[in-house]
Amino acid sequence: MSTASSHSTSPDGLAPVATSVNPVSGFAWRDHLIGHVPAISLVVLCLGFALATDTFWSIRNLLNVIDQLTVLGIMALGMTAVIVTGGIDLSVGSVLALSMMVMGWLSNVMGLPMPLAMMAALIVGLACGLGSGLLITRANLPPFIATLATMSIGRGLANMVTDGTQIVGYPDWFSALSINRHMGFLSVTVLLFILLTIAASLFMTYRAAGRSLYAIGGSAEVARLAGIPVKRVTLWTYGVCGMLAGLAGVVMSTRLDSSQPSGGLGYELDTIAAVVIGGASLSGGVGTIWGTLMGVLTIGVLRNGLNLMGVSPFVQQIVIGAVIVLAVALDANKRKV
Amino acid sequence: MSTASSHSTSPDGLAPVATSVNPVSGFAWRDHLIGHVPAISLVVLCLGFALATDTFWSIRNLLNVIDQLTVLGIMALGMTAVIVTGGIDLSVGSVLALSMMVMGWLSNVMGLPMPLAMMAALIVGLACGLGSGLLITRANLPPFIATLATMSIGRGLANMVTDGTQIVGYPDWFSALSINRHMGFLSVTVLLFILLTIAASLFMTYRAAGRSLYAIGGSAEVARLAGIPVKRVTLWTYGVCGMLAGLAGVVMSTRLDSSQPSGGLGYELDTIAAVVIGGASLSGGVGTIWGTLMGVLTIGVLRNGLNLMGVSPFVQQIVIGAVIVLAVALDANKRKV
């Protein structure tokens, strides 16, 4: 998908061989493989499902998978940036819900034109993110707590917009954004997700601001010493993460053709899991968009494959837990294997 | 309650004035107050509710509050230890559910005597905790991910025990454990919670093993070089945290007089919030049982008081988020105030 950054855990996107810890390995191919654990886990998973079911391996289903993960994927892009700075954002699920409720309320209750309401959803998301960011950079709250509070407040507000009821009745073109597959495969939402992924990858790899996220995550103090405006960059990272959650809310609304105040409940953990499966470290300074894409695909493929196999949700919970362990353990221990 | 440790953020439980980074302040009383931010927040909250309602400030209601927070409180003890080592345990809610389901299944389906089934619940909790601990110490998974996996797997198993249905029909003495208030105020479960809190406080403050938790949280590598068996201590910390979650499951069963596979959903965030409100730091090395007790009481009083005031559920979410922000921000910025 993105040719810009092509290596998982190496934050600089350069050849993993060059950054090898072990100077005398001799097995270049092994080192090369090792740099791609998340991608390899994903391939193994796909192979498994392709063998276990006869419906998994078809263009149509793979399109379904991509379609299903647009919401998670869009949120994971922002979450990657946040996690690379050494933070975490627990509020994305609530912000998603609040944004889509505000959008629905503005368009269906206040009568605002839909495109303006969609903009408003993004602005709400941005505001929530900036709120968390201010708590973190100005009030010195740990990100976990600041975003936990935003999560609670955001959910409360999302419910208050319509006193807890859903909003239905969007124009047809709105729901068509995620349903009409142009050129046989590209819905607008999927296209949006692909473009955002490429942009995010380029940003994180090649823009100075993107690189400074890695510096901040590696050590905020070092970054400050190097003249990077740590607080400002951090603030906007949460802002963008919130805005992407707002966008994910809009996408979810088009997919469901409705706005639900309970939407996105528990998505924060899925999103974080996807980013970490992709090789990012919660202590900051490590992680790539490419890796996150692998992580998002892993979770998407897993859910899709298990559904195709008709596995009960209880067993699905167990399998998903196990796959998270395996994928991350392989990545964490790759140098020792 | 506990006279053993009486200061919040100071990791050594000694006088906070003495461990102040700022060596000579001159305002001894101010420094003294500063060491007790969590306790002060709690007192302010109580005063507020006592003025706002005429039902809050009664023995009966305060007993209710304590009664209501036994489950959260017991889990928070283990979580404090985990957080002090620099870890996190997202699985406590699921482990609680799995333990109580196994207990119910063993006693009501397999016909095991209740006391044995209760023991089994503790063992299940211990096993889950050790499982997470092994993933962290042997497979080198970050605690967030290891316990996220345990959380998912535990919930799946809890549901599978009875295919998602609850278990009812415990002996009368069992539910009496939390309902009968001996000497007019002490139910067995509340007594248990008080004793455990005192024991945990003594352990964390005065036992060599307890102190080593602080060393590990401060820097695992420094601790290892100091000859502390870091992996073993970490493993057992998660084990104990899991066992306490199992015990919390038993307590929840006595309170509900039933076992619910969906029990404890989302409790992990409440528990972590309580510990952090109590002054612990998620980066490890800081936190006390006394502080955690204050945090647990804060959350308990808040929920209780808002219910007594008849605040609408959606607004409650907002208020709770705001109070978390305030309490932690005061603590984080106390030196600057």
Add this chain to the structure above:
Amino acid sequence: MTAQHDGLVLRGIGKTYGTVNVLRGVDLDVRPGELVALLGENGAGKSTLSSVIAGLVQPDDGARMAWRGRTYAPRSPADALAAGIGLIHQEMRLLPELTIAENIFIGRWPMRGGRVDRAAMAERAGVQLQRLGLQVSPLRKVGTLSIAQQQQVEIAKALTLEARLLILDEPTAALGDEETDRLFEQVHRLKAEGVSFIYVSHRLAEIARIADRIVVLRDGRQVASHDHAQVPPAQLVRDMVGRSVDRLFPHIDAPATDAPVALRVQGLAAPDGRFRDISFEVRSGEVFGLAGIVGAGRTEVVRAIAGVDPLATGTVEVDGHAVRLRSPADAIAAQLVLVPDDRKALGVVLPHSIADNIAYNNLDQVAPGGWLRPQRTLSFAQQLIQRLGVKGRPQQAAGALSGGNQQKVVIAKWLARSPRVIIFDEPTRGIDVGARAAIYEVVAEMARAGLAVVVVSSDLDEVLGLSHRVMVMARGRNQGVLSREQASSARVMELAVA
């Protein structure tokens, strides 16, 4: 303020933390192209002054600064950098997960067409590393480098800042002579271009070679200023510590020829091949030195001996008993301890108190029967820090100490274990002359008490001055063991670069 020159002018710089005056009315002038050496005991305020100049720390009211003829009041490091003032911090500040190149250009990435120009970045970093004699790829992750190599990266970073004033806070603390020479070449080159320097070091020999002027701080006050570098070291020492230190290296009697072997190391090899065939013996009462140039593998060897890193092959015996090394705890149980080189990462928990830090190593002593006695912990710590002359109280957070005082705390916590074998890795990194003498005295005391002492140091004088015998290492191999009589600097260097 009337500036007679175009450089840096400081007047009345004060800094208080709470009620502690760390700096009191310091005046300092640094002219263009001039190198001013800043000397002083541990905790004298050198790093704090550097931080004030670099915008990291805000001075108290009343401080006035001017730079290049204009009033200068940096609010953040970014301001200082923008004004052309760069600092390399005493405690190394690099990002282990990023490459050397990226660490060097952090915050000032070379751009081309809106993208970070990685090729240019690697190339420029490579050139700078070459100049400093560091033969590693600029694409390597910094986390895989040794302390000394990291320090060189830090220097490379400073040299590419294109600053007009560079503050180097103990740049050579982890470096050997070779690397120091390379650094000085670069300093001379930049000075010729008019760059000014403030240079902080505890190595007086270096100062004599490179300084144009010397300023000495004591307790945050400027106590002496010399307009040239040719000041007798004894004079400088007197300025710094307020008394004379007559003898740096104490006399330590050679162990009796029949003294028992306390530490025997045979055929050690590392799993990754960084060292192999390491064998030596240290007698009870003997001080055994390990010399070599940076990257020779000395740190790895002693880490392995102390059970910190795994071994591929080889045995370690203490008092004739083989030690099974699975963790540092095993070595400690065999009364073999290592005082590590990286105090920040391995030595102390910075936010915790000194007393706590000392207790972590000595839980069996401060917590008899597993029950901690707070009073005992405090008095235990008090005794130790008095013995080593740490400037601080037991309840103080280790992070609030100056670098040198932290190092003393690290040594103190290991001293208390009353070991049979003690290994010091760079024991005086960043330690002032007075304290250095005190630490050497501690080493001597331990040897006299019959301990086997191993000293690893990049300071050749230190190894030669203390040791009865010196083993020289190069590229992970033993190049030969020299007795005190054989061990001249020339001979050691000859083996070290062989």
Add this chain to the structure above:
Amino acid sequence: QGQGKKIGLAVANLQAEFFNMIKQSIEAYGKQKGYTVVTVDAKGDATTQVNQIQDLLTQKIDALIYIPAGATAAAVPVKAARAAGIPVVNVDRNADGAPGDTFIHGESLKATRELGEWVCKQTGGKGNAVIIHGQKGTTPEIDRTKGFMEGISKCPGIKVTQEQFTERWAADEGNKIAQDMLQRDPSVSIIFGQADGIALGAAQAVKLAKPGHKVWVVGYDGDIGGLKAVQRGGLDATVTQPTFTMGRMAVDAVTDLLAGKKPPADQPKDGVLTTKDNVAKFLKAHP
């Protein structure tokens, strides 16, 4: 008649439209009748609910309307209220050991049977059906499955080919599961989502899959979103639960109990099969 008396309302989970509508009805009608209604939301957690009911009792409420949280109803809250001498009106679920003074609930067995029969008739008695269940093991999930199966059992030509459970009765779950079911077997022609949210999500998946034949999508609950969808043809049918009536019945039961009258122990309210034909009136005034 309320004369400022206080009703405590313990709701299972306000994130579910069904409970939320009952809550709104009780609050509105209660106010109209002169009661103060204090609402608490357990967010689906039984322990939280026990705590909240304790707090309601501390507040000296005069009556409790109890919508149990958790997989099935817990007995403890009823016992606690009894001990405090307060009448209890159970809504939606009743605990085995400790029933409320009266029990008002939607009758899902009969209504889902009708729904099944309707599907049977409309489809000509043929087709591959799939069921997207609610949260596994919960009372409504079990009843709705049973009723629907009974309904379609009269048409042997209809086979249930796939079943899957959601965790939260949520629309996004229904959407993904339906998408995967259609992928597995494009010949699916009947989808029963056990809540309107689930069914709506599934209907979107059908739009996306464009299977080329008519797919009948039916739901349950009759919440506003579901009814609107039935009107516009997004859903083919649903069962409207008389949530507003149930809310009013609960308040009336409270009035009776406070007046010393004893309402019937069991007050089932049948859900009404809702199709395009009769949806308009439900949308105008929700039952």
